[in-house]
Amino acid sequence: MKILTISIFLLVLAGTMARLSSVADDASSPSTIAAFPGAEGYGAATRGGRGGTVIAVTNLNAKGPGSLQAACDATEPRIVVFNVSGTIDGDVKIKHDFITIAGQTAPGDGITIKGNLAIDADDVVIRYIRVRTDHDGDALGGRYHKNIVVDHVSASWSSDEVFSLYHNENVTIQWCMITEACAKQDGSHRFGGIWGNHYSTYHHNLFAHNDSRNPRWASGCGYNDYRNNVVFNWGYQSAYGGEAHQKGDRRKPPIEFSTVNMIANYYKSGPATRSDVKDNIVNPSSRGDGDYGSWYVGDNYVDGYPQVTTDNWLGVKGKTYQPMPAPWDALPIRQQSATDAYTSVLHHAGCSLPKRDSIDARIIEEVRSGTATHGRNGIITTQEDVGGWPALQSAAVPQDSDDDGMPDDWETKYGLDPNDRNDNARDHDADGYTNIEEYLNGTDPTIFVDYSSPENNISALENSHGK
């Protein structure tokens, strides 16, 4: 009886809260919940496009009405959903703040950008897309911005770095795949990425088949926390960099230090890995006295090197660094052991929804088996070495009569109105996520969940910390 009374009280309370906040809260106030359930660390406080216009991508054109670029060009807060799957042949640039790109909504095999994706805006959430570029430059890149989450993105085949996001602030890069850097014209480079953003989190990412920069820590990169990542088959260098100062730093004021935690990551050298660097966790860089970064390493697993696994400092090369006795006190993530993270990353990293493409599926198998199929022991020169862009199938789109981004069936199931296009930005259960976000995130728009509680901040789309 007591339980029933409390339940009724909670129902009434929830109803009252729902009425009080039937529209998403003011975009100018900081968010108290994560960008989406499962977003962790310093980028997670962004609202992305929450409360904004829902824009559907309806074709694979590089630009023009219905294209992804057109959705990015909109100047208001926006949530981008996909009514088509396939390969977009062209570069995409995000120039305006407050955007959520929800690649998991694509029907069929999902979205690949055959070109470059440039982040040139603040408050950006990008989920479940692939960027496999066909020309020089980074596949994915951005600098001098803030409040960015990149989640479950697969990037490959650049000739500069594959995935470089640095000198930004409040960034999370999680569950991404950074693979198969291609060569510059002189045959060099083949680099994973430059990372290093002031107050930032990097977890459950996979670097595979990149010669070096797995990642390169930017000079003057501030406070960085790197955990539960997997690095496979680097060539001549795993991670390095992290000098204190960056000449020509355009930030005002520039950040004059680099402080990096590297904790519970999994290092698996492969057939391309040079014999003298197989036990390397990181090789910190310096351009002179007073230019040392501060580093903490711990709980990393270095496959084949039990002594380094036991004492991670044996895997930190050179003398040009300041060791820290303890990690800097970063925002927590749902941290796993290095070996558990390895299993989770192989199951879930990259553009895993709507499904992995054949490139990612192959690379995951190569990591698992410790092998390489293409190029020089996995280090490739061009996209053709691995067969180029796989064909991606599209599929029927569920009926969405009112064009609010939420399919009729889903709205009907949860008591929303399939003929009211203004109910997508409301927050029916007042848990902080708008109705369209509940659809994107695979949650129930009628059930309040206390997402301010860390144990509830977990993805409902896939059980990432399970097997």
Ligand SMILES: [Ca+2]
């Ligand atoms: Ca609808």
Ligand SMILES: [Ca+2]
């Ligand atoms: Ca509706």
Ligand SMILES: [Ca+2]
């Ligand atoms: Ca809600």
Ligand SMILES: [Ca+2]
């Ligand atoms: Ca809910």
